[in-house]
Amino acid sequence: DGGITQSPKYLFRKEGQNVTLSCEQNLNHDAMYWYRQDPGQGLRLIYYSQIVNDFQKGDIAEGYSVSREKKESFPLTVTSAQKNPTAFYLCASRMDRVAPQHFGDGTRLSIL
């Protein structure tokens, strides 16, 4: 069954700690995206990658980092520089230019 898998579903971060959110897809999609969802604000783009070994900053990249070493994987690291990391994080992928993005089921990150 093809899809996008995000793990873990829930994650807790201590002050000063970096945490990494996993996103894996078996859809053979070239492009992948990370969004942050806050109540009442919709989704905002953090980073995106159109091909392996290449990625671009989105609208709110500060305090986050990504890598794209494999086509199927696009992990997101929330660094200690991100002062307000509590949010629901969604990963998405897309097949071609006019195709809709497919979303994973998200990771909810909270501060301990």
Next chain:
Amino acid sequence: AQSVAQPEDQVNVAEGNPLTVKCTYSVSGNPYLFWYVQYPNRGLQFLLKYITGDNLVKGSYGFEAEFNKSQTSFHLKKPSALVSDSALYFCALGLMEYGNKLVFGAGTILRVKS
């Protein structure tokens, strides 16, 4: 600037009645528009898209959307609402020149009461 507005935080409708969830957009060039639905603690599910062609777009689960260029709107509609349609709905604008990133509206909560 490219943007999406969903003017209603919440829409309430009785089961069996028609529903409309409003969306307006601002973009230079041709718009690529999408509707997604989100259930609690889940990801977004694609409902329908407008790229070009007919102004009335049909999508999943009986939903449709009407594209109106002069009013820069893309309202989501369904002739007969179900209680199971209750969810959070997002309108999104696709930006081809920026890696096809999506610009989302703030979302509209749809509540269908039996």
